[in-house]
Amino acid sequence: MSLDTILASGASIAAIFSALMVVWQRSAVISALFLVLNLGSVAILFLTLGGEFLAAVQVLVYAGAIMVLFLFVIMLLNPAPLKERFASGPVVTGLTFALGVLFFASLMRGVMSLAGAGGTMASVGESYGSTRSVGELLFTAYLYPFELAGVLLLVAMVGAVVLARRQAPGED
Amino acid sequence: MPLVSYISLSAVLFVIGVMGVLLKRNVLTIFMSIELMLNAVNVALAAFARHHGGLDGQIFVFFVMAVAAAEAAVGLAIFIAIFRLKQTTDVTEINLMRW
Amino acid sequence: MDAAMLKEIGEIVVRMLIIFTAVFTGVGYMTLVERRVSAWMQDRLGPNRVGPQGLLQPLADGLKHLMKEDVTPPGAHRMVFILAPIMVLIPAVLSFAVIPIAGDAINLQDLGLPWDWQIKPFIADVSVGLLILLGLASLEVYGVVLAGWSSGSKYPAMGALRSTAQMISYELALGLAILPVVLTTGSLRLQTIAEAQAGTWFGFVPHWNVFIHPFGFLFLLISIFAENKRLPFDLPEAEPELVAGYHTEYSAMKFVMFYMTEYSAMIANAALMVTLFFGGWQVPGLVLPQPWMFLVQAGAFAAKTFFFLFLFVWVRWTLPRFRYDQLMNLGWKVLLELAFINLLVVAMLVAAGVM
């Protein structure tokens, strides 16, 4: 077992555990914390997949910005914790679980077909996933999508400001 | 780890996320479950990118993150607006769009 | 475990020993420096009783806090309440892992030690070091939010909200202020950035980024004051309004951890400024045989860093506090735009081949 495999396996276990806890916990804050853990684990998985830039961005953007925003909003709203763990009664919950199992089974059947079809990793060079290589691809082949993503973020920002703005009295 | 492991992990995370969306009562948790699903997809994308030896998958991950950021900003703003109106984050009580 | 692996682990341990020892000592004595310098500025004496010139004061403080009662308020979320100070301290200390303190590696044999170990001037050689630094800086917010939330009390909650908003806001300006350096250097690796600042113009002006990007440095400086919640931006812990901000309810060792975080983040940020804009460990024109080169460079780095630490203290006792809306206006409506314009101009100049 190489170091990479140990790292990846550990991160995978952490990721699954934290994901389960996200769903299981009643308190939104604790859920959010476990989600941060999950994101960190996924960042490590990215590292094992050769995406060092991606891992850094995952930490910077997801953990550093998006989840902080979540926590910030949770604190701002500070809702009282809800009593029930799940929204529906036992029957619907059970049925949903059954559906989930069926969904998972279908997915895994598709995934397993990969194992036969040469599910090996290609060998890649030193620069694979480096900031420079990702950046070069991003600013050449994916330039338009990149610009569009920028516009999307701008629109989202404006939208968020408009939505969250408290209306002054007498303003329509 | 071989490709199948990564993809399986991705599937597991995705299903957990789906379950979270379907079962949870708190809108914020539901929203976090959606992030979970997006992450699961990101793992699969990065794994396939590595499998093919190209970087396009990683670029997609990058875009997914951008979209997630936009989504989080707008989504949370909507939650704030709803919370001001209903004083709750319980999704079963938010049904203004009912006929 | 073979010899090679032992050697490797040994090298890493020594690296960590050197840097973390330096940092923790620095943190401890920074508290003293702050108190002595402020006393000096206010024409007082300051702590001077414990040891010669009060030099043992940090130790005494640490012992005092160790023995104090650790109070957990009844409304607190116990687990998160304990987790929060850890979550602020770890990223702050981890930041030092990527900051280089000298140019070339040093062999322990050169120092007269028996081991043939190459000690690199940094703990981890990460090609995205700058991103890691930014990421760690943003992770620090968690501890703050959680501390405020888990205390179950209004003042910490308000303080945490303010801190979070302030830190998120100024992170943008901070990142934008740094980017011009990345643009001209072409690397996110801090050692590369430091190395790129070797040499001089006209033989006496050192080739430091601050002369290329004066505005970037200015914006970074302001952002860092805000990131560290130092005066004039210390709104989150403004004592007339919020008692002590998000760590109001903390006591004993947990409080010490917040205290240490503040100073280690200060040192880390000072080191970051030095590395990015003041040539890091560069001493222009200096060439020495190896053990001395390393030591002089590390010393120069420490000296430059100390200058900024002194600046932090100096400013604290010079400028009054901003109002919160002024702070937010400055961050979003002035600094962000200016930093962005600066970045645009630099990008144009780089594209035009001027830089």
Next chain:
Amino acid sequence: MSFLHLIWLIPILPFAGFVINGLLGKRFLPRPVVSGIACLAVLASLVLAVGAIRDLHDEQGLADMLNNGTALSALGVRPSADGFGAVLGPTDPDRGLVLEASIPRARQIQWLWLSVGSVSVKWAYSLDPLSAIMLLVVLGVGFLIHVYSIGYMAHDEGFARFFAYLNLFMAMMLVLIMADNFLVMFVGWEGVGLCSYLLIGFNYREMFNPARHQSCADAGRKAFIVNRMGDFGFMLGMLLILVTFGSLDFGQVFRGVHALAEAPGSQSLLTAMALLLFVGAIGKSAQIPLFVWLPDAMAGPTPVSALIHAATMVTAGVYMVCRCAALFAAAPLALTVVAVVGGMTALLAAAIACTQTDIKKVLAYSTVSQLGYMFLAAGVGAFSFAIFHVMTHAFFKALLFLGAGSVIHALAGEQDIRRMGRLTRALPWTFGTFAVAAVAIAGIPPFAGFFSKDSILAAVFFEQPILWGAGAFTAGLTAFYIWRLVFLTFLSTDRVEKERRGHLHESPWSMLAPLVILAFLATVGGFLGVPAFLAESVPGLHAAAEWLPGYLEPVFRDARVAGTGMGALGFHGQAAVHGGVTAAGEWGLMALSVLLAVAGIAWAWLLHGRGGELAARMAAGLGSGYRLVRDRFRIDELYDRIILKPFYFMCRAADAFDRFVIDLMVNTVAIATEITGHVLKLFQTGSVRAYALSMFIGVVALLAFLVMS
């Protein structure tokens, strides 16, 4: 680097003036600054144009630029892709300066504008003798009118807006003139149309024709809509050209025309193209049947009428036909249509002008009539005479309008010539210059109008004798109506209303100076094109013999080669083809036209010189015929009857169909939808989770199906 490299600046400068005055003028700039910017922008363009034209004819310089490769290697000289001349500038095929020394022509390609499939259109300007003449006329007259406007508009609150529009107009007109392909020309074409609309409706709040409840805005709209009809023809023509030749570039299209003209059975295609383009010209230059907008365009301020609706924009149609001379020359039928339409319009409009009582209306119909002359010239292939007349007409008609404006200004807005008279003492300068213009348009030698009009008539005489008759009669009418105007306005009896008498004053010098300069030009402008036989027999005039036609000859050389018979009449008039015509014949024609002019003036004096009794008696005697002419042949009413009324009827029919047939169908669908909706709404529980669950069920089912199958 010569001025030729800078021709792109010529339209940009007025455009910059438009932007500055349009954005800042009203709020931030004082009036002297506004007018200064506007006038200086035009003046700078004029200087640039003069410089560029000088460089264009600097043969040594051109030869150096073309041949001296070593000196200019730094500039990247290379042979142009189509083998015509050489390209100066960067090695980008979509940019640079292309010189054709033989014409001479300089083409400046700015950038690749559109590139769709195999078609690419470049934003390109060209400067050759034809556009040079137009440039000088437009910029020169335009500058004078800008200066005039400073005084005329001094009291108007829309001062900045006016100059902004005026500058925009100049920019667009220059684009039109310097265009190197149809599409760029079309941009200018539409641009000047837009400015025309904006400026006609400049005083959009005021009523222009209270009797018919028309505001100035309505007049603008009428001009715009009528012009659109013509533009539609232009667009169709462009499309046909594009489809046929795969290019809109003038050079390529006309080379294509030459190639196509050789092929059998191509006549109908060429004729169609030419006629479609001519429809555009009809609209823009107010010819039958689309002339109705021009008289109403007099709703605009008088400098606008002078600049746009007399001197420049309306001649764009003539310019376009001449620019496309090669195409028209290759389609003789189309050329005949041009001539007939031109001749008819000239006669008809002159007749109407004789009966109008509004000073600007008279001049408007006069303009229509003169434009008819120009088309008449173009229609017989005498393109250079058409341009000659464009030039002289610009001088004397702009002068007439500005003079009229001066009168209106002095009379505080009075436009009815029945309430004028005896103004010579109060307005000596205005009267003097106006009289010069009147002499010029009447065709009295040696004023400008005489030479251009006489050249046209001489050319027409040998090609279309019937049209010559119409033209000659029109010349007489022209002399009559313009001198009727002079008598009624300045001489005759004093009929000015009392309260306006006191207001009477001579205009300020900013208005008079342009008048004087234009009067000078209207006097001597004709000497640019003295007929050959005349020049030879008058000592000292020899050098001036047909200078302008000679100057333009290279541009119309294509038209000579391509055409058969008629098209050859581009240069040196009829003599080149009709070798048998003697100088005596030409002398005779000239004498006849002078005689007609003098007769017209005399008749005007007889009727209106001292009092209107004789005129009134004559009008009564002519009865319904006179009223028909006075009511402008009731063409507006005719259009109402045959176009608008049926159109409204169709609208009502469509409305009814829409209500009772379409709506019924739509309502049925709507009611069905509503019922379905009532059923389906039960599924809309408002619960996000329910939606998510149902989506998920669908996803699972789909996935299961895909994986299992």
